[in-house]
Amino acid sequence: MNLNDDKNLKFLGDMPADEFRKFGYQLIDWISEYLENVEKYPVLSNIKPGDIRKQLPTSPPANSEDMEKILSDVDKIILPGVTHWNHPRFMAYFNSSSSGPGILAEMLTAAFNSNGMLWRTNPSSAELEQHTLQWLRQMLGMPEGFWGIIYDTASTASMHAIAAARQQAGIHVREKGLAGRNDIPKLRLYASEQAHSSIDKSAITLGLGLDSLKKIPTDIEFRMLPNELEKAINEDKKNGWLPFCVVATVGTTSTTSIDPVESIADICERENIWLHVDGAHGGMAAIIPEMQWVLKGTERADSFLVNPHKWLFHPVDITAFYTRKPDILKRAFSLVADYLKTPEGNIVDNYMDYGIQLGRRFRSLKLWFVIRYFGVEGLQDRLRYHLYLGKEFTKWVDAYPDFERMAPVPMSTICFRLHPQNINNDNELEKLNQHFFNVLDSSGDILVSHTRLNGKYVLRVNMSGLRMELKHIEKAWQIIKGKAEEVINSYTTKK
Ligand code: PLP
Numbered sequence: 001m002n003l004n005d006d007k008n009l010k011f012l013g014d015m016p017a018d019e020f021r022k023f024g025y026q027l028i029d030w031i032s033e034y035l036e037n038v039e040k041y042p043v044l045s046n047i048k049p050g051d052i053r054k055q056l057p058t059s060p061p062a063n064s065e066d067m068e069k070i071l072s073d074v075d076k077i078i079l080p081g082v083t084h085w086n087h088p089r090f091m092a093y094f095n096s097s098s099s100g101p102g103i104l105a106e107m108l109t110a111a112f113n114s115n116g117m118l119w120r121t122n123p124s125s126a127e128l129e130q131h132t133l134q135w136l137r138q139m140l141g142m143p144e145g146f147w148g149i150i151y152d153t154a155s156t157a158s159m160h161a162i163a164a165a166r167q168q169a170g171i172h173v174r175e176k177g178l179a180g181r182n183d184i185p186k187l188r189l190y191a192s193e194q195a196h197s198s199i200d201k202s203a204i205t206l207g208l209g210l211d212s213l214k215k216i217p218t219d220i221e222f223r224m225l226p227n228e229l230e231k232a233i234n235e236d237k238k239n240g241w242l243p244f245c246v247v248a249t250v251g252t253t254s255t256t257s258i259d260p261v262e263s264i265a266d267i268c269e270r271e272n273i274w275l276h277v278d279g280a281h282g283g284m285a286a287i288i289p290e291m292q293w294v295l296k297g298t299e300r301a302d303s304f305l306v307n308p309h310k311w312l313f314h315p316v317d318i319t320a321f322y323t324r325k326p327d328i329l330k331r332a333f334s335l336v337a338d339y340l341k342t343p344e345g346n347i348v349d350n351y352m353d354y355g356i357q358l359g360r361r362f363r364s365l366k367l368w369f370v371i372r373y374f375g376v377e378g379l380q381d382r383l384r385y386h387l388y389l390g391k392e393f394t395k396w397v398d399a400y401p402d403f404e405r406m407a408p409v410p411m412s413t414i415c416f417r418l419h420p421q422n423i424n425n426d427n428e429l430e431k432l433n434q435h436f437f438n439v440l441d442s443s444g445d446i447l448v449s450h451t452r453l454n455g456k457y458v459l460r461v462n463m464s465g466l467r468m469e470l471k472h473i474e475k476a477w478q479i480i481k482g483k484a485e486e487v488i489n490s491y492t493t494k495k
Contacts, residue, residue: 015067023067030071031103035086038467042444043087045080052081083447088472089479091461092441092449094253094281094413099313099466101373105366106315116360118340119348126351129364136320136367139376140283140306141292143299146322149354150363154280154307155198157321158247160329160355161303162189162202165245165274167332168302168325174332178207185242189213190232192224192259194252196278221408222257222453224248230267245274248301250294251282254451254460255407255415258282261297269300277304280319281464284311285411288380291387294410311386312379313466314370318363329354382466386412389463389473396477402484406453412463415453420488430457436487445479 014020055077084090086097116125133148151157166173171184178184187208191199193215203213214236216229233243246268248259261277268275277283277298283306285291298304303323308314323329334353342350352358374382390412397403397416404419417433437450437459448461463473 019067023071026071030074035100035467038084038086039088039472041079041082041084041087043090043447044083044441044444046442046444047081052077086465086467087447088465088467088469089446089476090465091463091476092447093462094307094310095462095465095468096309096316097313097464097466098315099370099374101369102314102366105369109362109365112362114362116362117352117358118342118350119344120342122362125360125362125364126349128362128368129351130349132364132367132371133320133322135371136306136308137322139371139379140286140295141289142286142295142304142322145324146304147324147326148320148322149326149351150360150367151305151319151321151355152317153198153309154196154278154305154319155201156355157305157319158196158198158276158278159202159205160321160333161274161276161305161323162199162208162245162247163206163332164303164323164325164329165189165276166206166208168274168328169242169244171242185240187212188233188236188241188243189245189247190216190229190243191247192216192218192222192249192252194218194222194224194254194257195247195249196253196280199247199278218257222252222255224259224264226260226263226267229264233267233271233273243271243273245276247276247278249282250277250279250298250304251285251411253281254453256282256409256411256413257407258294258410261295261301263297265297265300268302274303275301277301279304280307281310282411284308285383285387287312287376288383288387291383308367308370311383311464312370313374313382314366318366320367326354383464386463386468389468389470390414392470393461393463393473393477400481400484402488406456406458413460414462415451415458415460417456417458418484418487420491422492426456432487432491433457433459435491436484439483439487440480443479443483446476448480 085095114122114125116122119126129150130148137146137148151160166187169187189203189208189212191213200210200213203210214232216224216232219225229246236243246264248261248264250258250261265275279295283295283304286295302325303321305319305321308318308320309316330353333355351360390409393414394409397405397414402418402420403416405416407415417429418436419429423429423432434457440446440448448459451458451460
């Protein structure tokens with residue numbers, strides 16, 4: 001058939017409704033069973049690089065394949081290569097676990113398939129986003145006056161914050177760019193040594209360069225030192241730099257340390273520097289009234305973010321970003337092509353004006369489903385439970401003579417290392433702990449991550465998964481302790 005053969009072309013359309021219904025029910029059954037039994041899978045698959053691709057045909061199928069076959073290949077090919085983030089002994093990174101209401105909302109998002117670039121391209125999406133973000137702001141105990149937008153990830157959100165800060169600096173980057181200019185000073189961005197690598201990536205993406213990012217030292221609890229920040233700003237000003245943005249972190253990636261945002265806000269206000277607070281994981285703790293102190297000072301920030309896909313049981317991806325200066329963000333990004341002009345004009349917020357994306361998923365549906373289904377108190381209690389698990393785990397680590405805890409535990413992330421009494425050489429300890437880490441993760445029984453603190457290699461576990469119960473943490477502890485003993489014994493025998 002070719003394009004001149006129009007007569008023979010016929011409408012083909014979508015999967016028939018009855019087929020969709022049949023496989024839809026089948027898939028829901030599959031997902032229910034999977035989530036109920038997720039514990040039976042190895043947390044980290046033991047697949048080798050290339051193993052999945054080997055099983056896939058080199059070219060796409062020319063003809064329709066049976067849905068039964070596609071679904072059975074999920075079991076056969078995909079499942080063995082999945083790392084199970086919903087597993088109750090997934091203790092690595094910041095555990096993103098998805099919940100029933102979140103998954104259902106995602107289905108609806110896909111079914112509507114609306115593109116919320118303009119208010120009119122889906123008024124429900126635009127208004128639900130504004131509204132649910134205000135709910136979440138209230139839950140965090142943050143004051144009115146913060147306007148919200150959903151971005152895909154914290155990395156993207158921080159990049160937008162830093163771009164808005166650059167806009168505020170008044171150096172007309174939007175029009176003139178940065179390259180080849182000798183009419184402006186070099187821009188300086190500040191974050192602590194413990195800030196997430198997404199801040200470095202923002203510096204790269206925004207054409208500031210990594211040299212523009214000054215890492216401020218931290219205290220013994222890994223919190224930014226405000227006097228060091230102040231010193232750096234003063235020095236930079238003397239040397240002709242233009243300080244324009246500070247990123248503070250509430251819940252750093254390695255240890256969940258909390259930067260002293262109040263003191264940092266004092267400096268930023270005095271110096272007229274944009275303050276952005278990255279609370280991707282840790283900021284969410286503020287939904288618990290007795291933990292609201294973690295965001296103290298953030299009410300004075302120009303912008304902040306939290307990630308419902310980290311510690312609020314939303315399927316990846318959703319980051320809630322707030323700013324007191326949406327007009328500046330808009331000035332940085334709004335560009336309305338003729339075909340995007342709408343009769344509503346400025347009476348409505350068109351979210352495409354506040355970022356690099358035009359097309360936007362209907363992500364607020366999951367925020368709406370999750371908050372309503374669990375209720376604020378239900379969510380608070382789930383996070384409280386994680387803090388309790390964190391406390392228990394900390395006690396066990398502290399009581400075990402061959403473990404050394406490497407950082408305070410303000411939330412439910414614990415950093416520790418194997419440190420048998422007869423080994424005091426840091427190189428040996430590093431090798432021992434790297435080996436210990438590999439033994440744990442390759443067991444498939446548990447997934448932990450690692451980080452480096454004061455130059456030392458340490459293991460890190462986090463408790464924020466929706467399905468984690470005390471019994472899972474107890475079992476995790478038995479596994480960790482058992483493997484630690486094996487590792488120490490084999491080390492001592494080799495010696
Ligand atoms: N900020 C902090 C403090 C983080 O810990 C992380 C990831 O763990 C990020 C930002 C990046 O998150 P995302 O994957 O949403 O970009």
